[in-house]
Amino acid sequence: MAIFLVACAKEAALPIEANFDVEVVDKDYSVPVAVKINNQTEGADTFQWTFEGGEPAASTDKNPGTVRYSEKGEYKIRLVASNRDGIEEAVDYELVIDEAIVPNFEINVEGDDYAPVTITIENTTTGATTYNWTFDGGIPPKSDAHTPGKIVFQEPGDHIVTLEAGNGRETETITDTVTVASDVFADFDMEPAFEDDDFQAPVTLNLFNKSMNATGYEWTFETAEPTSSIATDPIITINEPGVHQIKLKAYNTKRSATKIKEVTVYENTNLRILEDVVMGISTAHNSNLKGALYSTITRQVYHASSVPMDDASTIDIAFFALNQEFNFNKFVTLDEVQDYTFEPMPNAKHTKFINLQESCECEASLSVAEFDALEDDGLLSEMIIEETMGGIQDFDDSVVPRIVLFETADGRKGAIKIKEFVADGINSHIMMDVKVQKQ
Structure with missing residues (x-):
């Protein structure tokens, strides 16, 4: 009888199954990173958490909540669970934190912005390992190089340059615009001086330049004074009656356009x-x-x-x-x-x-x-x-x-x-x- 009672007084020690889930908030592994801990341990009464590189660095709460990481690297999360019977069990989780992806680039235009426009790109992105470039209307239209080569835009208008930078788990996107100026357009108006509005010789004409996308002008007036000019809005005088031709050539470094108009000057009746x-x-x-x-x-x-x-x-x-x-x-x-x-x-x-x-x-x-x-x-x-x-x-x-x-x-x-x-x-x-x- 005595032996039997002693044997019954000894209870079996409870086992511990230490386990927990790690959830990266928004699945964003680039710093700053927030991690939620979900404790799934069974059979334990006390918990000792250590969060290498994290904030907080340790906790004794059953559910320690959210841990934050501000530096990239590989970090260990450890849980040591124990109970009243002296049973103890530890479990580890390896967490890899990525550097933040900060996409950035600068477009450099070679020469001027008149078609065709050639650009180069200076890629200053940090935290990325892959690069997906798209050049709207460009030649070539795409690239996966860290620093793409020269890109040519032949058509006037706004062209979007897009960079999608990634690190294998997530991506960030940034865009910029390349504006290609339209073709050169040459045009002008002419207005006589107030006293010459009857267009009787001599006639002084004020020329008003309406050209677009030009960097320079060449005027030709074979029968006027002066006979030529490179001014934007020149003033000329026509001394003789007749039909006179005024020629404007508007140009930039790549293209030019010409506009010719005629003006009739009459005999002076005084x-x-x-x-x-x-x-x-x-x-x-x-x-x-x-x-x-x-x-x-x-x-x-x-x-x-x-x-x-x-x-x-x-x-x-x-x-x-x-x-x-x-x-x-x-x-x-x-x-x-x-x-x-x-x-x-x-x-x-x-x-x-x-x-x-x-x-x-x-x-x-x-x-x-x-x-x-x-x-x-x-x-x-x-x-x-x-x-x-x-x-x-x-x-x-x-x-x-x-x-x-x-x-x-x-x-x-x-x-x-x-x-x-x-x-x-x-x-x-x-x-x-x-x-x-x-x-």
């Missing part, structure tokens, strides 16, 4: 023709509605508030109409406008007028038919414009059209044809054409 000029009555002028002052030089009508404050010497015609009935009208010299409800004008010049040819008692005369037929300054140049008491008198609207002769302070002779008297209250005005010598 006559400026100004049509449909509107000039207001006195109240329209002073109310800043319709001006009663005009410049044959600037070709601009001025009302009371738009007269230049410092120098009005370019204004050479002043029209005074007493009211909308047009029973008292006259063109007056600029240095006497203050006598006709106008403000005095600074630096005003004297223009001679013949308002009433029929009362002038002078040699100068011009009929409506002769005015309409004027195509050059032949008749005007022969006239002697005299101011007489009869000629400077006022007129009414009974004669339409009416021809008024004048001579500016700088000696240019001209004629005004009043085509219409328009009664419109405060907006009342006349409509007229002007033909005047250029110089």
Whole structure:
């Protein structure tokens, strides 16, 4: 009986099955790496974890949670499990941590960015062992070399360069763009100087370059001054009538394009023709509605508030109409406008007028038919414009059209044809054409 009881008092020691799972978060083995530990041990009461190279480096928790690694390398995870019976069992796990993949490269363009474009690539990627290059529109289109050779892009546009860098377990991707400029496009506009907008010789032309993707320009003007230019926007003068050719060659280091345009220059009639000029009555002028002052030089009508404050010497015609009935009208010299409800004008010049040819008692005369037929300054140049008491008198609207002769302070002779008297209250005005010598 005693022997039997002693034997029953001895209990069998419990075995231990030490085991655990390792889960790499997001399957990302490149530093920084987070590892979750799942303890599957059976038969143990205490646990001693060591995490070589990890943070934390050790733990006695049954489930130590997440361990982090910040350096690449091969590390051992060890679990020593034990119980109250003194049983102990250890298990190890080898963990390989990769260097972080940091893809990076620099594109170097050989020469300029005009087609065809050749590039080389400086690969500065770290942490990768494999390289998969794709060159959209390039020759070659792909490469698996660490540093690919020269790549050529022949078509204009944006071309994507893609690098997929890997280490055998994961990859990282980066892209960049190669922009190939379009072909050279040559074009230009030309605009005459203000005083040459009738294209009568001589004509000064401002050339406005509209070319694209060019680095230089060659202009050729065989019949102009100068005869050539390399400026972007040159100014030229054509002295002789005729059809003249302007040639532009736009180029870059690889290509060029040419544009040719023609311009017609006419004989110089020395006559400026100004049509449909509107000039207001006195109240329209002073109310800043319709001006009663005009410049044959600037070709601009001025009302009371738009007269230049410092120098009005370019204004050479002043029209005074007493009211909308047009029973008292006259063109007056600029240095006497203050006598006709106008403000005095600074630096005003004297223009001679013949308002009433029929009362002038002078040699100068011009009929409506002769005015309409004027195509050059032949008749005007022969006239002697005299101011007489009869000629400077006022007129009414009974004669339409009416021809008024004048001579500016700088000696240019001209004629005004009043085509219409328009009664419109405060907006009342006349409509007229002007033909005047250029110089």
